[in-house]
Amino acid sequence: MEGILAGTVALRLLLAAGLTLALILVLVALRFLFTRATQRVDDRLLHSRWALAIQDMELMSAANLRRGLCFLLGAAHMFAALFAVYLYIPFMLGLFPGTEPLALPLAQYFVTPLTQLWQALIDYLPSLVSMLVILFYAWLILKLLYVVKVALQKRYLTLPDFRPEWSEPTYKILRFLVLALTLAMVVPLLPGADSPAFKGVSLFVGAMVTLGSTTAMGNITSGIVLIYTRAFNVGDMVRVGETFGEVVERSLVATRIKTPKHEIVTIPNSSVLSSQVTNYSDRSESPAHLVHVQVSIGYDVDWRTVHQLMVAAAQDTALIDPLPEPFVLQKGMGDFSVSYEINAYTRASAQLPQIYSELMQHVLDRFAQADIEILSPAYTAIRDGNPRTTSSI
Structure with a gap:
């Protein structure tokens, strides 16, 4: 009997020594693996310019990314080592009769959460499958919308009364609606969606969006109206x-x-x-834009002369089109002068300020050369015999 007990004690001591050696080997292996991984990450990112970014916005530089990854590897190393020690302690306690009652409760502290997590995952599988199906159909619809958008842009597909430039904004609007509908269908399927905390956060976010997006929604609605009314491109x-x-x-x-x-x-x-x-760039009605300048000339000047001078001034302007020919309209007959308006066509709508400036310069030059005074009623109400206000060219 004593020999059996001695053999049992010796076997348990041998198993304890084996478990201890296995723990030491696992800790050494973990240290080696995580040290190599940390050194490799450090070498890769130490002199690298690679960074975590979205388009041109840098979210994290290479140096910060290197420090973050090294920290995560260190934390994972510590967690793995503590997990190995945690597994070692119950097995070690279970080898000896005096400490065996402590082994089972200590092991259950770790096994019970894992069992509950596994059971929760099994119970969540139907909702998970439904969510994956919804996401798949949403992805499929978005792909179909993108294909239709490209076909409309390249005129492979045409729809009655639908302009190709509407395809991009229409695609964005429909994509937003699909994503919003998908989100509304997926959120109730998320774990904890029925909890009071989740409902409180959802209510808070909804209130913030409602209160803060009034102006934004007004601008978005106006933007949609502007796009489909073709006000400009x-x-x-x-x-x-x-x-x-x-x-x-x-x-x-x-x-x-x-x-x-x-x-x-x-x-x-x-x-x-x-x-x-x-x-000024709308070509639906006329191939060119009409520019005009108005002047006031006294009754003592023949209107035919005024017409010739103003047409000549328009023809002197560089970006005025020769055809259709410039023309003059008589806009009104005041107490002291007649209002004349020169009208001319130009296709250079981007240079309208320069065209107006040059046209006015040529109008002034032409009337100055002809020694004809450009009048206004307030200026010509009282004459004191001073010379005409025309500059010599």
């Missing part, structure tokens, strides 16, 4: 209120206009929609 020369320039960007929220002075003006779409928009 990117590259058009427009005047929105007091702002004149080229449209360089048009989004659902705002419109960006580049002025002749190379200033970028960002106008909310709600302001654009409520303002008067003049499109």
Whole structure:
């Protein structure tokens, strides 16, 4: 009997020594593996310019990424070592009768959460499958929308009364609706979606979005209206209120206009929609834009002479088209002068400020050469015998 007990004790001591040696080997192996992994990450990213970025926005530099990965590897090494020690202790305690009652509760502290987690995963499988099916159909619909968008842009597919430039904004709107619908269907299937904490967070986020997006939603609605009413396109020369320039960007929220002075003006779409928009690049009715300058000439000057001078001034202007020919309109007969307006066509709508300036210069030059005074009623109400206000050329 004593020999059996001695043999049992010796066997348990041998098993304890084996477990201890196995623990030491596991700890050494973990240290070796994680040290090599940390050194490899450090060598790869030490002199690298690679960084975590989204397009041109850098989220994390190479140095910070290297430190972060090294920290994660160190934390994983510590967790693996503690896990190995945790497994070692119950087995070691179970080898000896005096400590065997402590082994089972200590092991259950680790096994019970894993069992509960596994059972929760099994119970969640139907919801997980439903969520994956919804995500697959959403992905399929988005791919189909993208193919239709490309086909409309390249005119492989045509729809009645649907313009190709509408394909991109229509695709973005439909993509947003699909994603929003998918999110609304997937969120109830997430684990813990019925918990009070999740409902409270959802209510808080919804209230924040509702209170903070009133202006944004107004701009988005106005942007959609502007797109489908074809008020202007990117590259058009427009005047929105007091702002004149080229449209360089048009989004659902705002419109960006580049002025002749190379200033970028960002106008909310709600302001654009409520303002008067003049499109100088619209070619639907006329191939060119009509520029005009008005002057007041006294009754003592023959109107035929005024017409000839103003047409000649328009013909002297570089960017004025010769055809259709410039023409003059008599706009009104005042108490002291007659109002004449020169009208001329140009296709260079991007240079309208320069064209107007040059046209006015030539008008002044032509009337000065003809010694004809350009009048205004306030100026000509009282004459004191002074010379005519024409400059000598």
